[in-house]
Amino acid sequence: MKLLFIGSRLYDDIDWYVRSKGIESVLTESNENAINLDLPDQVFIVPRGMDGPKQVALMQKVDAIVPLIGIDPPLIDVARMKEEVEEEYGIPVIAAGVRAVELTSNKIKTKAFYDEIGVVTPxxxxxxxxxxxxxxxxxxxxxxxxxxxxxxxxxxxxxxxxxxxxxxxxxxxxxFVEGSEISIEVLGFNGEYVALPPIYKGETTIEGTHPLNKVKTGPCMVSGLDNNLVQHTAYKVAKNLASDGIFEMDFMYSAKKDQLYAIEVNTRPNGTRYLTTATCGVNSLCELVDMAIGEFSLSNISDKLKYFYSTEIPIGNYEGPAPNEPVKSFEDNDFVVHGPAGYQRVTARAESKEELEKLVDKLT
The missing domain is CATH 3.30.1490 (Dna Ligase; domain 1)
Known part of the structure; x- marks a missing residue:
């Protein structure tokens, strides 16, 4: 099996998994000085845009394409390339389609979409x-x-x-909704969708504190909030978007009004993915690989589900004990360090709150 990955910045998150599956990896990147270019089997430096990756995919005769793009601007080009490549060449592209990207990449259109499908928004x-x-x-x-x-x-x-x-x-x-910020990932492929456990990202602030500067925890445990409601609502949104890949959704819960509000949805890998993996054992980026090789299913997700207490702490520059190889995997680690120097974060997990507190003390 040969897969083309687009974008190198996130590739170290899944390199260990790609190798464990015996997959031949081909990667395209527009920046010749980008990180992680030493990890795939083959690397092609191409111009910005999706024509270069498409040509490499055809030249290399890959079995599927997995875009690893964590920013919004290129997503519409990826979606258009997906529709062309799947229709004309029969190569699966594990990403959202044009309609889903158009609805989610513009917050005004997203609001109208929520209204249309009957999901409450502020x-x-x-x-x-x-x-x-x-x-x-x-x-x-x-x-x-x-x-x-x-x-x-x-x-x-x-x-x-x-x-x-x-x-x-x-x-x-x-x-302005005063309450709890919640994030949740939904995985979708070929009409099947599964909502993973919600993550708690802290309380809203008048100062507009950025989520990266807050301590986050999983699973979400907010008094008065039913996590099943979060998962059901997220599932409904993904089902109506009717596309493939990762859907990351932000919600607010107002305890004062006992109301869950949908804020926005992204069709790309997201910043809480480490916490989700730590909390439930399902790695959304690895699931993209499974979609590409035909191993994604709801039953497989169910078999992987585990239950941990987890937290993510902004730490600046990490100086604690080194994680085991592979360092970006929770397979043999109870913590993962991620983020650029000066803005690093530690995501840790344990089987109880008490054990998690002890682990955090050791790491920080």
Missing amino acids: NYQILNSPEELTLDFPVVLKQGEGQGGKDIKVAKSIEDVEEYFTEFDQALCEE
Whole structure:
């Protein structure tokens, strides 16, 4: 079996798994100085865009293509390439299709999609000027496109809104929900979908604290919230998107209103994947490989499910004990270190809260 992987930045997360499956790996990358280029069997440096990967896939006669892209802008090009390559050449591309990407890559379209399928989302309006605002403060101002907290502002007054409009001509404005931030991964392939355990990402703050700066835990344990509701809602969203790959969804739970709100959905690998793997034993990136080689199924997921307490802690530069090889796998580790130097995080797991606390003390 020969697979083409697009993008090298995430490849070290799955190199160990690809090798364990005896897969011949081919990788394309547009940056000749990118990390992890020493890991695959073959590497091709290609221009930006999807034409280069497509040509390599045809030249190398690969059995499937697995894009490993963790940012939004290239996703629509990947989706168009997927539809062309699957239709014209019969090569599976393990990624979301055009419709799913178009609905999820623009927050305004995502809101309309939630309304259409009957999923509750915070009240919102599209502002073309501060004077149009009808929601009560505080409100959250966003742009239609962007990720990682980019161009998001919590506005507490009309002056804050006016300041936002000195930079932007339009804003998605939604009510500020005071409550718990939750993330969940859904895996989908050939019409089958499975929602993995929800992850707790901390409480919302007026200051708009970035999730990377919060301590996160799994599984999600928020008083009053039924995790089955989170999983059911996430499943409903993925089912209506009707596409393949990884769906990462963000929710808010308001204990005050006892209401779960859908915030956004991404059709790409996400930042909580280490916590999900630590919590339940299912690695979403490895599942992309299983989709490509015909080994993905709901029964296989069920067989892999485990139950741990886990946490992810921002640590800057990790200086604790070294993990076992492979360092990005929980197969032989109870912790994984990830992220660039200066912004590293440790994700750890244990079979009880007490054991997890002891492990965290040892690592930090």
